[in-house]
Amino acid sequence: MxxxxxxxxxxxxxxxxxxxxxxxxxYWFVLFVFITLSIAYVKxxxxxxxxxxxxxxxxxxxxxxxxxxxxxxxxLQLFKQGANLKNQIxxxxxxxxxxxVLSELDFGVSYYGVGTIRDHELYKPANLMVDxxxxxxxxxxxxxxxxxxxxxxxxxxxxxxDKNSDRKMLFGEIFEDANFKFRILIRxxxxxxxxxxxxxFFTINDPFQLAASHAASLGVNMYDEEGSILTLSxxxxxxxxxxxxxxxLTEVYIRNSLEEKxxxxxxxxxxxxxxxxxxxxxxxxxxxxxxxFRIENxxxxxxxxxxxxxxxxxxxxxxxxxxxxxTKYFTYLRDYLDGxxxxxxxxxxxxxxxxxxxxxTIMKINELNSxxxxxxxxxxxxxxxxxxxxxxxSELKRVLKDNVNNLLETNSxxxxxxxxxxxxxxxxxxxxxxxxxxxxxxxxxxDLNDQIYTYLLEKxxxxxxxxxxxxxxxxxxxxxxxxxxxKISPKTKMNYMxxxxxxxxxxxxxIIVRDFFNNKILSRKDxxxxxxxxxxxxxxxxxxxxDLVVVDNPRLSISESxxxxxxxxxxxxxxxxxxxxxxxxxxxxxxxxxxALNLAAVISMTHKKTLLIGLDLRKPKLHNNFKVSNDIGMTxxxxxxxxxxxxxxxxxxxxxYFTPSGPIPPNPGQLLxxxxxxxxxxxxxxxxDYVIVDTxxxxxxxxxxxxxxxSDLNIFVIRQNYSQKESLELLNDLNKNDKIPxxxxxxxxxxxxxxxxxxxxxxxxxxxxxxxxxxxxENYYDDKPVKKSLINRFKPRFK
Numbered sequence: 001m002x003x004x005x006x007x008x009x010x011x012x013x014x015x016x017x018x019x020x021x022x023x024x025x026x027y028w029f030v031l032f033v034f035i036t037l038s039i040a041y042v043k044x045x046x047x048x049x050x051x052x053x054x055x056x057x058x059x060x061x062x063x064x065x066x067x068x069x070x071x072x073x074x075x076l077q078l079f080k081q082g083a084n085l086k087n088q089i090x091x092x093x094x095x096x097x098x099x100x101v102l103s104e105l106d107f108g109v110s111y112y113g114v115g116t117i118r119d120h121e122l123y124k125p126a127n128l129m130v131d132x133x134x135x136x137x138x139x140x141x142x143x144x145x146x147x148x149x150x151x152x153x154x155x156x157x158x159x160x161x162d163k164n165s166d167r168k169m170l171f172g173e174i175f176e177d178a179n180f181k182f183r184i185l186i187r188x189x190x191x192x193x194x195x196x197x198x199x200x201f202f203t204i205n206d207p208f209q210l211a212a213s214h215a216a217s218l219g220v221n222m223y224d225e226e227g228s229i230l231t232l233s234x235x236x237x238x239x240x241x242x243x244x245x246x247x248x249l250t251e252v253y254i255r256n257s258l259e260e261k262x263x264x265x266x267x268x269x270x271x272x273x274x275x276x277x278x279x280x281x282x283x284x285x286x287x288x289x290x291x292x293f294r295i296e297n298x299x300x301x302x303x304x305x306x307x308x309x310x311x312x313x314x315x316x317x318x319x320x321x322x323x324x325x326x327t328k329y330f331t332y333l334r335d336y337l338d339g340x341x342x343x344x345x346x347x348x349x350x351x352x353x354x355x356x357x358x359x360x361t362i363m364k365i366n367e368l369n370s371x372x373x374x375x376x377x378x379x380x381x382x383x384x385x386x387x388x389x390x391x392x393x394s395e396l397k398r399v400l401k402d403n404v405n406n407l408l409e410t411n412s413x414x415x416x417x418x419x420x421x422x423x424x425x426x427x428x429x430x431x432x433x434x435x436x437x438x439x440x441x442x443x444x445x446x447d448l449n450d451q452i453y454t455y456l457l458e459k460x461x462x463x464x465x466x467x468x469x470x471x472x473x474x475x476x477x478x479x480x481x482x483x484x485x486x487k488i489s490p491k492t493k494m495n496y497m498x499x500x501x502x503x504x505x506x507x508x509x510x511i512i513v514r515d516f517f518n519n520k521i522l523s524r525k526d527x528x529x530x531x532x533x534x535x536x537x538x539x540x541x542x543x544x545x546x547d548l549v550v551v552d553n554p555r556l557s558i559s560e561s562x563x564x565x566x567x568x569x570x571x572x573x574x575x576x577x578x579x580x581x582x583x584x585x586x587x588x589x590x591x592x593x594x595x596a597l598n599l600a601a602v603i604s605m606t607h608k609k610t611l612l613i614g615l616d617l618r619k620p621k622l623h624n625n626f627k628v629s630n631d632i633g634m635t636x637x638x639x640x641x642x643x644x645x646x647x648x649x650x651x652x653x654x655x656x657y658f659t660p661s662g663p664i665p666p667n668p669g670q671l672l673x674x675x676x677x678x679x680x681x682x683x684x685x686x687x688x689d690y691v692i693v694d695t696x697x698x699x700x701x702x703x704x705x706x707x708x709x710x711s712d713l714n715i716f717v718i719r720q721n722y723s724q725k726e727s728l729e730l731l732n733d734l735n736k737n738d739k740i741p742x743x744x745x746x747x748x749x750x751x752x753x754x755x756x757x758x759x760x761x762x763x764x765x766x767x768x769x770x771x772x773x774x775x776x777x778e779n780y781y782d783d784k785p786v787k788k789s790l791i792n793r794f795k796p797r798f799k
Contacts, residue, residue, distance in 0.1 A: 025511060033503030040499035043490050046117050050489040053242035054233035055480040056223060057250055059088060060473050085228060087371065088474075089220045092232065092253060098218070099211035100256075101249045107210060107241075108132065114145070114199040122200065123238040126191035128154075128171075130202055132182035139179040140206040146184065147199050151192065154184065180204070214245065229477065239485035246480035254472045260370075261470050267346050268463040271332075272456050275325070279453045320418050321452050323411050326353055330408050337401045355407070361400045368393045521723045527745060530728040533735055536572075536715060536744040537565035539595060541751065547594050547625055550602045551653055562602040565746065569603075572744070573713055579685055582711035583746075584695045584704040586727035590719040591748040593621050593694050600692040604655035608689040611648065613659045615707060616696045617668035620661035626651050633662025637680065638671040644683050657688070668696075672706045681710045699730055708740040716743040720750050 022029070091097060102108075109130045111122040127148060132138060139160065147155040149168070157166040160179060169175055174183045182204075186192050214234070223229035232249065236242035329348065336345060345362045348355065372389045521527060527535060540558040542549055550559045569581070583599070585592040593616070600612040614622040615634060623630045628649050636642045647659050665671055684691045693711065695704035708714055716731050735742045 022508065022511065025507065028507035028510065029504060032507050033500060036499035036503035036506075037496065040495040044492045044495055047490045048118060048120060048237050049487055050235050050237060051239045051242065051485040052233055052235050052488045053239055053246060053480050053482070053485045054231055054478075055246045055250060056229055056231050056477040057253075057474045058477050059085065059228040059230065060471070060475070085222060085230070089230065092220050092230070092249070093215050093218055095211055095215050097253065097256070098215040098249070099207065101245070101252045102207065102211055102214065104252065105244060105248055107205065107245070108134075108207065109202050109204055111200060111202045112143075114201060119201075121237045121241075123241045124187065125200065126188040127186065127193065128200065128202075129185045129187040130182050130204070131185055132180070132204055136176075136181040138181070138204045140209075141203050142179070143201045143203055144180070145199055145201040148194050150194065151186075156184075218249075235488065239482040242485070243480040243482050250474075250476050250479075254474050254476075257474060258470060258472045261473070265463045265466045265470070269460055271346055272460040272463065275328075276453065276456050276460070279456065316418050316422050318451055320415065320422070323415050323418070325452070327408065327411050327415075329353060330404050330411065333400070333404045334408070337397055337404070355403075358400075358403055358407070361396055361403065365393060365396050365400065368396070519725050520721050521718055521725055521728070522721055524747075526725060527718065527728065527747070530725060531732050531735075531745070533716065533731055533743055533745050536568055536746045537561065538747040538750045539565070539591070541749050542594070547597055548601060548653075550598045550605070554605075559598075559602070562598045565599060566602050566606070569713070577685075578712035579689065580681065580691045580693065580711045581713045581715060582693045582695050582704065582708055583715045583717060584743075585697050585717040585719075586699040586723060586730055587697050588619065588700070590697075590717050590723055592697070592717040595715070595717050595746055595748055596692050596694040597622065597625055600690070601653050601656055603690050603692070604653055607655060609655050609657070609687075610690045610692060611657045611659065611684050611688040613684070613691065613693045614661040615672075615693050615703070617661050617665060617671065617703065618696055618701065620664065622658065622694055623660040626658050628658060628660055630660050630662060633660035634680075635662035635665045635668075635671060637662070638674050638676045639665075640676065644680055668703055669701065669706065672703055677707075678710070698734065699727065705734070705740070711741060714741050714743040715746050717746050717748050719748045722749065 106124065109132065111125050111128075111130075112119045113122050128146060142158055142160055144156065144158040147157075149155055151171075153168060153170055155166065156169050156175060157164065158179075159165070165177065167175070169184065171186055172183055174181070217234055219231075219233040221231050221233070223231050232246055234242050234246060236245075329346075333345070345365060347362055347366075348358050353359075368389050372386060372393065524535070539561050542558055544553060544556075546552050549556060550562050553559060573579070573581075581599075583592050583596040596612065600610050604610040612622065613634065614620055616622075617635055620630055620633075623633075626649070632642055633647050637644065637647050647662070649658050649660070650656075651658050671677070681691070693707065695707050698704045698716075714734075716734075718727065731743055731745070734740070
C-alpha cells in the first residue's frame with residue numbers, strides 16, 4: 001500500500017470513528033435539538049414582534065421656475081440645481097427636524113397592555129388618552145398603571161423608590177402630585193369598553209430622548225446611486241405608529257424646505273412693504289395738495305415752457321429717488337455684514353439693482369449659507385467641509401463689503417451731480433410765474449411718489465409670484481402604509497432553522513472537543529499505536545455484585561473472556577518451570593485485583609493447583625473475597641512472625657489457595673527486598689502449578705518492580721475509558737528494562753462496541769470469537785439484559 005493510500009485509509013477510519021461516535025451519542029443530539037427548538041418556540045411565541053415600514057421620496061433635480069424667467073425670480077432660488085443627497089439625508093436624520101415632527105404627533109405618551117408573560121405596546125387605545133401638562137416637570141419613564149372600573153371611574157397606581165401611590169379618579173379629573181400632572185380622557189367613547197381583568201400602563205416620554213432615538217433609528221438610503229430617490233425606513237413594534245411617524249416626517253421635511261425656499265421672497269416682500277408704507281403717506285399728501293391747488297387757482301396744466309422744465313426736473317428727481325432706494329439697500333447690506341448675520345440676503349434685483357458682481361456674490365453667499373445650514377445639522381462635531389464653507393462665506397462677505405462701500409461712494413458722487421442739475425433747474429423755474437412755479441413743485445413731488453409707488457408695487461408682485469410659484473424640492477412617491485409593513489422579528493422559520501443547526505452542531509462540537517482533550521484509552525487502536533507490548537486479552541464489564549464471577553457465574557461471557565486469557569497464557573508459559581505471574585497496573589481502580597482473582601480461579605478450575613498471593617501490602621483487598629482474616633499474611637511471614645504453611649489458606653474453589661497480604665506495614669518496600677520473599681517464591685514454585693501475584697500499582701510505588709525479578713510473566717492491566725494514555729509510556733519504559741520480563745497488556749472493563757468499533761462479540765484477545773451477532777450462537781452465554789427504567793437507562797449517558 002502506498003503512503004497516499006495509507007493516509008486515505010487513516011482519514012476514512014477517523015471519519016468512521018466520528019460517525020460511530022455520533023450514532024452512539026444520538027441522545028445528545030436529540031436532547032440539544034429539543035432544547036434549542038424549545039428556545040426558538042418560546043422566542044417566536046413570546047417575543048414582541050418588530051415591523052419595518054418604509055416610504056420613498058423624490059428629490060427634484062431641476063428647481064427652475066417653469067413659468068417666470070425674470071432675472072429677479074431666478075435669483076430668488078435658494079438651492080443649487082440638483083439637491084445634495086448627503087445633506088438632505090443629514091437633514092432628515094437631524095435631531096431638530098425629528099423633534100419638530102414628534103411635537104406634531106401623539107408620541108409623548110406610550111401605552112402598554114399588561115400581559116401574562118410580556119407587555120405589548122398599544123397605539124392610540126380607544127379606552128383612554130393621557131393629556132399631560134407640558135409646563136409641569138413630569139417624571140419620565142415611570143410606569144403608571146390604570147385599571148378601568150366604569151365608564152366614569154378608573155384606578156390609578158404607580159411606584160417610585162418603593163413608594164406606592166394608589167388613587168381612584170374620574171375621567172377628565174386632573175391628577176397632580178410631586179411627580180405628575182395630567183388628566184385621563186376617553187379617546188373614543190363609541191369604542192370604549194371595560195376590559196376583563198386587564199390593566200393598561202403608560203409612560204410619559206422625554207421629548208429629547210424620544211427625538212434622539214427616532215433620529216438614530218431612522219434609516220435613509222439611496223434607492224439608486226445614480227438617482228435622487230431616497231427610501232426612508234424605521235422599525236417599530238406597532239406598524240401604525242411607524243406609518244404616522246414616516247408620513248409626518250416627509251410632510252414636515254417638505255414643508256420646511258418650501259418655507260426655507262420662500263424665506264428670501266418673504267424678506268423681499270417685507271422690505272418693499274416697509275417702503276410702500278412710507279411712500280403711500282407722501283403720495284396721498286401730495287395728491288391732495290395738487291388737487292386743492294388746481295381747484296383754487298383754476299389751473300389744469302402747465303404751459304409749454306413750464307412743461308419742458310417740469311419733465312427735466314421729473315427726470316432728475318426719478319434718478320435721485322432711485323439712488324436713494326439703492327442707498328437704503330446698500331446701507332441694509334452694510335448693516336448685515338457688520339452684524340455678522342447668517343440668514344439669507346435680500347437679492348438686489350428686488351429693488352432694481354442689476355450689478356452683476358453684486359448679484360452673483362449675494363446668490364453665492366445664499367447658496368453657501370444653505371449648504372452650511374445642512375452641514376450644521378449633522379452630528380459631527382468637527383467637519384472639515386463645514387470649515388471650508390465657512391471660510392468661503394467669510395471671503396465672499398469681505399468682497400461684498402468692499403463692493404458695497406464702492407457702490408455707496410459712487411452713489412454719493414452721482415447724487416451730488418444730480419442735485420447740481422436740480423439746483424440749476426430750480427433757478428430756471430424761479431423765472432416762471434408764481435402759480436406755475438408752485439404747481440411744478442407740487443406736481444413734481446406727486447409724480448415722483450407715484451412712480452416710486454408703482455415701481456415698488458411691481459417688484460412686490462414679482463416677489464409674490466415667485467413665492468406662490470415655488471415648488472418643494474421633494475415629493476412623496478410612496479406613502480407609508482401599515483399593510484405594506486414587513487415583519488422582521490422574530491423570524492419564525494429562520495429561528496427554527498438556526499435552532500436545528502445549533503442543536504446539531506453543539507453536540508457534534510462536544511464530541512470533537514471531548515475526543516480531542518480525552519486522554520483516556522478508549523480503543524484497541526489507542527493501545528497498538530502507543531506501545532508494542534502484546535495484548536494478552538480483553539475482559540468485559542462485570543455488572544455482578546461479587547468479584548469472583550468465573551465461579552459464581554461460569555456461563556457469563558466475562559467468564560469466557562478469562563478462559564480465553566488462560567488459553568493465551570499457555571502459549572506464553574510453555575515451560576513447566578515458568579509458573580509465577582505478576583499482575584499490576586498503573587494506578588488504583590483499574591481492576592488488577594479483580595483480574596488476579598478471576599484468573600487464578602479460572603486456572604484452578606482446570607485442575608491446576610494455583611496459589612493467589614496478595615502482595616499489595618499497602619492496600620490489601622483480596623482477603624475480603626474469601627472471607628479470610630488479614631491478621632496474618634505475607635507481612636507477618638516476611639518479619640518472621642509465622643511460617644509459610646501458616647499463611648497459605650485453602651479456599652472454597654477446588655485447587656485454589658490464597659495467601660493474604662497481612663497487616664499493613666510501615667515499610668512495605670523494604671520487606672519485599674528480604675530473603676524471606678525469595679524463599680517463599682521458591683516454596684510456591686515447588687508446591688504449586690501456577691502462582692498468581694497481585695502487586696501494587698507501578699505508577700504509585702515501586703513494589704511491583706521490586707517483585708518483577710521473581711516473576712516469569714508480567715501482566716499490565718489497563719481499564720478502558722479509565723486508564724490514561726500516559727500509562728502506556730510507563731509500560732514502554734518498563735519493557736526497556738532487560739533485567740525484568742516484559743509486561744503484557746490485559747484490557748479490563750471493555751465495552752466491545754467502543755473498543756473494537758464494531759459489535760463482534762468477545763474474542764480471545766483479538767476481537768473475534770463466540771457470539772458474532774449474526775444470528776447464531778445467540779444463547780451460548782447466560783448474559784441477560786437487565787431491565788431498566790427509561791431514566792436509569794439514560795442516567796449513565798449523561799455522566
